Amino acid sequence: xxxxxxxxxxxxxxxxxxxxxxxxxxxxxxxxxxxxxxxxxxxxxxxxxxxxxxxxxxxxxxxxxxxxxxxxxxxxxxxxxxxxxxxxxxxxxxxxxxxxxxxxxxxxxx
Amino acid sequence: xxxxxxxxxxxxxxxxxxxxxxxxxxxxxxxxxxxxxxxxxxxxxxxxxxxxxxxxxxxxxxxxxxxxxxxxxxxxxxxxxxxxxxxxxxxxxxxxxxxxxxxxxxxxxxxxx
Numbered sequence: 001x002x003x004x005x006x007x008x009x010x011x012x013x014x015x016x017x018x019x020x021x022x023x024x025x026x027x028x029x030x031x032x033x034x035x036x037x038x039x040x041x042x043x044x045x046x047x048x049x050x051x052x053x054x055x056x057x058x059x060x061x062x063x064x065x066x067x068x069x070x071x072x073x074x075x076x077x078x079x080x081x082x083x084x085x086x087x088x089x090x091x092x093x094x095x096x097x098x099x100x101x102x103x104x105x106x107x108x109x110x
Numbered sequence: 111x112x113x114x115x116x117x118x119x120x121x122x123x124x125x126x127x128x129x130x131x132x133x134x135x136x137x138x139x140x141x142x143x144x145x146x147x148x149x150x151x152x153x154x155x156x157x158x159x160x161x162x163x164x165x166x167x168x169x170x171x172x173x174x175x176x177x178x179x180x181x182x183x184x185x186x187x188x189x190x191x192x193x194x195x196x197x198x199x200x201x202x203x204x205x206x207x208x209x210x211x212x213x214x215x216x217x218x219x220x221x222x223x
Contacts, residue, residue, distance in 0.1 A: 034211045043201060044153070046211040088153065096141050096205065097166060098212065102152035 003029045004091050006101035014109050019076040021104050023089030026070070029099050033065060033072045036088040038103065044088055048074065079108045114215035116202050122221045128190040131218045133202030134183055143203040143212060144177055144187050153201070159185065192222045 003026045013019045025033075032051050036044035050056045050063040050072065062075040072091075076083055086103040093099075115134040123129050135142045143158040157167040162179045170177070174193070179185040189196055199219050203212035 036211070043214040043216050045214070049209070049211055051209075090211075095166075096160070097155060097158060098143075099155070100145075100153040 002026070002101075003099045004089055004101040006087075006089050006104045008102060009105040010107050011104055012107045012109055013079050015079060015081060017079050019079045019083065019106055019108070021074040021076075021087050021089075021106065022071060023073070023091075023101055024071045025089075025091045029091035029093045030067065030070070031094045032092045033063070034090040034098065035061075035063060035072075035074045036090060036100075038086045038088060040085075047087075076106075079106075081108045081110045084108045114202055114204050114213055116200075116215035116218050118218060119216065120219045120221075122223065123192055125193055125222055126191045127222075128188065129192045129196075129220060129222075131187040131200050131202075131220070133185045133187075133215060135185070135202070135204030136213055137183070139204035139206050139213075140182070141205045141207070142179060142185050143205075144185070145201045145203065145214075147199045147201060147217075156187070189220075192220075194222045197221050 005024045035048045037047050038044040048063040050065045053065050053067050056063045060077045064073040084107050086105045088103045089101040090098040117132045140161050144156040145153050147153045156169045157177045158165055159179045177187045199217045201217045202215045205212045
């Protein structure tokens, strides 16, 4: 099993809908979790971090962590075409070394 | 703050040549990371430094790759000799010791022909 797994997509949602992006992880990387957004040809940029079970909201973004089931999700409310990008999930196992998933490509259709 | 600065932005070189990628981390960040990104393998950690000291280089693919951090404001990643399979985007990232994620540089797109 890979340490961090994501569905590569593309995930297509209509403008204004909720986009739900998921990530599962192994026991080796179960401490801290991060969501990054990467536009084509650009570098990843941090959107959210989450460290404990439950939900964390920041504007239109909500990160959800379920340690019992070993998954972390990112919800994007009121999706906009500008949200179209690849979303990378990253996790650490107690060090500063992040392991990244291969990313989910999101397309928001106008 | 100018962010993490990488140079060059693009590098095209011939197989067998030496390639040096450069990175200036954000001032005050004491961790520096080198990643490589390809379509097939995604983002892979090559090496990271803490206070200029290499902590984990287990991701460095071969002896052809080497990285240094002579001071808190500069790091290099060198490939010698380069091969076509080294073609990728190489990212440098930095962070501080507190909570929070990395800040990535804009990357160097390396093409080895």
